[in-house]
Amino acid sequence: MGLSSCLPRDWYARDPLLVARDLLGMHLVRLLDGQVLRGVISETEAYRGEEDLACHARVGRTLRTAVMYGQPGVAYVYFTYGMHWCLNAVCLPPDFPAAVLIRAVEPVDGLAVITARRAGRLRARWTDGPAKLTQAFGVDGQQNGVDLTSQAGGLWIEAGESVPDEQVITGPRVGISNVPEPWRSVPWRFRVKP
DNA sequence: TTTACGATCTAT
């Protein structure tokens, strides 16, 4: 598979706010059924620590949140709303729980597979939500704990194009309306201008 | 064992 250009573990061992910002423009890559699927990351959200009441780790270390307390650069994939999977990259060194939710990508490779997996939907809606992109890329609970810094797990992130600040919009995180302030409103969501 | 509620998506 040639030279690995996976982002290294040190790159993830940083504040999730920085990782979320810098993940914009990077490439999410998935090896699925012998096909390479690739998307340019266009939207992310940071979740940081047990004190962040929007973070799953607010309940502390459990079976579910365990990977967030582990090595940075590992995938945290969780199941929600009874039917959806969401993909995160774990950040910061072990024992401090933090992760970045990948909310949207722009598909660039493997379009035939992606369109088949998102049959009946408009192209603009293929991967414009966290559970849509996991459906499109065939990511589910089996990828929980997979190392994103290596191609071995069939799911990784490569360096891509850097996105200038003028192209970045920040805002509050989505889907946390029952979370108390300040966590509900902190601008920890990052996206590339359309 | 039971309950309440989701880091969502889709159709209405």
Place this chain on the structure above:
DNA sequence: TAGATCGTAAAT
């Protein structure tokens, strides 16, 4: 605007 649908964590 509401229904789908079930794992997780806390309450009973």
